[in-house]
Each structure stands twice: as structure tokens, then as C-alpha cells.
Amino acid sequence: MDKEIKRISSESTHQICSAQVITSCESVIKELIENSLDSGTTNIEIRLQNYGLDLIEVIDNGGGIASSDFDGITLKHHTSKLRQFDGLLSVKTFGFRGEALSSLCAVSELSIHTYSTSDPTGTVLSYDHAGCVQSQLAKPRQPGTTVSARNLFRQFPVRLKEMQKTGQRELKACARCVTAYALAHTGIKFCLSHQPSQSGKRTVALKTSGCSSLDDCIAALFTTSQAKSLLPLCSPDSWLQILPEDQRPRSITDSQERILQEMDLSGRISSPLPGMGRPAGDRQFFYINNRPCQLPRLARLVNEVYKLYNRTQHPFVIMHLRLPTDAIDVNLTPDKRSIYLCHEHLLTACLKAQLQQRLDLANGCLSMPVRGLGPGLTDYPATPVLASSQQASGSVDADPPDSSSGANSPTPICR
Ligand SMILES: Nc1ncnc2c1ncn2[C@@H]1O[C@H](COP(=O)(O)OP(=O)(O)OP(=O)(O)O)[C@@H](O)[C@H]1O
Ligand SMILES: [Mg+2]
Numbered sequence: 378m379d380k381e382i383k384r385i386s387s388e389s390t391h392q393i394c395s396a397q398v399i400t401s402c403e404s405v406i407k408e409l410i411e412n413s414l415d416s417g418t419t420n421i422e423i424r425l426q427n428y429g430l431d432l433i434e435v436i437d438n439g440g441g442i443a444s445s446d447f448d449g450i451t452l453k454h455h456t457s458k459l460r461q462f463d464g465l466l467s468v469k470t471f472g473f474r475g476e477a478l479s480s481l482c483a484v485s486e487l488s489i490h491t492y493s494t495s496d497p498t499g500t501v502l503s504y505d506h507a508g509c510v511q512s513q514l515a516k517p518r519q520p521g522t523t524v525s526a527r528n529l530f531r532q533f534p535v536r537l538k539e540m541q542k543t544g545q546r547e548l549k550a551c552a553r554c555v556t557a558y559a560l561a562h563t564g565i566k567f568c569l570s571h572q573p574s575q576s577g578k579r580t581v582a583l584k585t586s587g588c589s590s591l592d593d594c595i596a597a598l599f600t601t602s603q604a605k606s607l608l609p610l611c612s613p614d615s616w617l618q619i620l621p622e623d624q625r626p627r628s629i630t631d632s633q634e635r636i637l638q639e640m641d642l643s644g645r646i647s648s649p650l651p652g653m654g655r656p657a658g659d660r661q662f663f664y665i666n667n668r669p670c671q672l673p674r675l676a677r678l679v680n681e682v683y684k685l686y687n688r689t690q691h692p693f694v695i696m697h698l699r700l701p702t703d704a705i706d707v708n709l710t711p712d713k714r715s716i717y718l719c720h721e722h723l724l725t726a727c728l729k730a731q732l733q734q735r736l737d738l739a740n741g742c743l744s745m746p747v748r749g750l751g752p753g754l755t756d757y758p759a760t761p762v763l764a765s766s767q768q769a770s771g772s773v774d775a776d777p778p779d780s781s782s783g784a785n786s787p788t789p790i791c792r
């Protein structure tokens with residue numbers, strides 16, 4: 378072997394790194410949905426052909442892309458969302474690295490049809506694998522953007538072969554991904570459809586119609602009885618006060634106090650009564666600042682607490698946490714789904730106590746003591762919340778739970 382150290386060609390590095398950002402059809406959909414949401418859309422249509430391997434198309438009615446940006450959008454680390462590293466502490470958009478479209482160019486054949494009202498008309502653009510504009514054609518369109526990724530992973534034979542074998546599983550992962558965003562953006566219409574081949578019949582896998590409430594959205598994506606059976610989650614008056622006295626921290630820093638004051642919890646959880654949960658943990662959605670994320674420790678805790686009331690089932694959970702942007706680090710993994718939380722241990726203990734109060738109320742036993750919170754709460758290491766496959770398990774179209782009503786669900790103690 379030639380032992381001389383040489384730089385890998387930039388074309389090869391581009392392909393190697395891009396295949397780590399775009400890992401599956403689901404990750405394409407995730408990146409494109411996030412771009413559409415960042416563009417201010419109210420309608421997102423996702424169209425797959427041959428499980429996304431022949432074509433993935435995401436159509437939005439957002440602000441579109443101005444012609445002055447046509448060259449820049451597909452170049453590595455070119456973004457309209459972040460300028461400096463320290464901007465990461467206040468970033469509110471889903472994207473910030475300027476890497477998704479560039480990576481998508483490397484692993485597929487990318488074309489974009491877009492119209493921004495700052496231009497006279499719409500344009501269809503096609504890009505080469507390096508992210509350079511190959512052709513540009515005027516074509517009218519309503520304001521917004523259609524991104525089409527064809528022949529995904531053609532230069533990656535191992536991945537392509539594997540994905541050809543697991544099409545149905547990929548489709549379920551895509552549906553779960555769209556479901557996660559739809560549940561967090563009730564006012565936005567989402568539609569996911571699939572066509573086995575170019576001439577095959579297109580079927581709608583899921584659809585929301587810009588629901589006015591979370592319950593409408595749950596009903597549209599699952600069933601009305603599922604929506605009716607769930608309990609609301611919310612913040613207490615004071616996060617510290619709900620911690621049992623012996624578990625309150627002896628001293629609290631200004632940073633912890635500020636984060637707890639700003640932390641807001643909302644969402645839904647299954648009633649703990651027998652039969653109101655689910656046979657599997659397949660409907661569990663966690664968000665921080667509306668970003669779907671993997672919070673394995675919090676997910677484990679929610680399931681453990683629920684098991685104290687309902688031993689045989691898992692809860693349906695939609696858990697939204699609002700936290701100050703400088704209390705989280707979303708830059709842990711390329712998919713931005715793993716999040717590092719400041720004072721995670723303290724926040725988790727507070728959430729556990731609130732969850733128990735919620736389930737106690739629903740269970741009709743207000744006097745139940747809050748059970749042990751695990752390790753002592755005197756020190757709060759800021760430990761990373763690592764990625765897990767836990768939330769990717771299961772399907773969105775599993776059987777609805779055996780639930781008839783949201784009985785025994787008094788108003789929770791909220792702010
Ligand atoms: N659907 C869209 N509507 C309007 N602008 C878009 C759309 N998709 C992409 N863009 C523009 O293209 C740029 C590059 O998108 P890309 O997804 O590659 O990077 P990003 O969203 O900035 O960061 P990240 O790589 O973290 O997603 C965006 O910053 C945005 O300005
Ligand atoms: Mg993006």
C-alpha cells in the first residue's frame with residue numbers, strides 16, 4: 378500500500394461526507410420538510426416513487442428561492458440562516474449548516490422548481506453532483522418551491538441494495554417522520570403519497586388539512602377515539618415546588634432558575650387507566666422548541682412512570698418542551714435530532730414529578746406520594762442526550778388503542 382499521506386480529492390470528500398448527512402429516504406424528507414417550514418410554508422406535499430428510490434419530491438408554498446441564490450443554495454455550508462458560530466446559541470430555524478441541499482446533490486440527481494415574488498417568473502434548475510447549476514429554464518409557478526431528488530444512492534450500491542430490500546420499512550419511517558412534523562405544526566397542511574412506479578397508482582399514506590387544534594391533528598393522523606382518550610400535559614405553577622421537598626436542590630444557580638422559569642411543557646399522554654395505553658411504544662413523539670428529537674432518557678422515564686400506573690401498556694405521548702435556545706445544543710449529530718440539554722438531570726426530575734401528578738390526578742389518587750427520583754438531586758451534570766433508535770421503532774399505522782373515552786381526566790395542575 379502507498380503509505381504517502383495525500384489529501385482525498387474534494388469530489389470524493391464531498392461524496393463521503395454527504396452520505397453521512399443523507400442516510401435514507403427518511404432523512405431526505407426530514408431535510409426538505411425542514412427547509413419548507415423554514416421558508417414559511419402553509420402546505421407541504423411529499424411525493425414518493427418506488428419508496429423514494431426513484432423520486433422524492435417535496436412541494437411547498439413558502440417564500441421560494443430568489444434567483445440571486447440559485448448558485449449558492451447547493452454549495453457546502455452556504456445558508457441564509459446562520460452567519461457565525463455563536464449564532465448557534467440563538468438559532469430558531471430548523472436548518473443552520475447549509476449542508477442538506479449540497480449533500481442531496483452528491484447522492485441524487487437534484488432539480489428545483491421555485492418562484493419568489495422578487496423575480497419575474499419561476500425557474501426550473503437542475504444541479505450536478507458537485508452542486509453546480511447544470512441547466513436553468515423559466516417556468517411559471519405559484520410562489521414556493523418544489524425540490525425533486527431522483528435516483529437516490531445510485532453511486533452507493535450497498536446502501537441502494539439494502540434499501541431496495543426494505544422499501545416497506547422505509548415507507549413507514551417516512552410516514553412516521555411526516556407525522557412527527559405534522560403533529561408539531563397543526564396549522565400546516567401535510568400530505569404524503571406513494572406511487573410504486575411512474576405508471577403505478579398513487580396512494581395517500583397520510584394527510585392533514587391545516588387542523589385548528591392538536592386534537593384535530595391527532596384525529597386526522599390516527600383516530601378520533603385516540604384524540605379523545607388522551608390527557609393534556611402542561612407546566613405547573615413552579616417547577617421547583619412540584620419536586621418533593623427532600624429532592625429539591627440545596628442551592629440553585631441563576632442559570633438553573635432562569636431555565637426552569639422559561640421551561641414550558643405541553644402535549645398529550647394516554648390516560649393510565651387499564652386499556653387506555655398502547656400495546657407498544659410506537660406513538661411517542663418528543664420535541665424541543667418544536668424540533669422533533671430523540672430524548673432516550675426522557676422517553677425511558679416517561680415509560681417507566683406510566684408503567685407505575687399501567688403495568689401492561691405503553692403510553693401514547695406527544696411531549697413538547699419549550700426551553701431557552703441557549704439551554705440546548707442541537708449541533709450534536711448531523712441529523713440534529715440528538716440534543717444536549719443544560720441541567721438535564723434537574724429538568725428531567727421536574728418533568729417526572731409533573732408527570733406523576735398528572736397521572737395521579739387521572740388515576741383519582743391525589744394523595745399518592747411522588748416516588749423515588751433516582752440518583753440524588755444535589756449535583757446536576759450536563760450530560761448529553763444521545764441518539765437512540767427507540768423512537769424510530771414501530772409504525773404509525775398500527776392498530777388504534779382499545780379506548781372509548783377520556784374518562785376520569787380532571788384538569789391538571791397548570792400554570
Ligand atoms: N423550500 C425552500 N424554500 C425556500 N428556500 C429554501 C428552500 N430549501 C432551501 N432553501 C434555501 O437554501 C438554503 C440551503 O438549504 P440547506 O437545507 O442546504 O441548508 P440550511 O437549511 O440552511 O441548513 P441545514 O443544512 O442545516 O438544513 C437555505 O438556507 C435556504 O435559504
Ligand atoms: Mg435545511
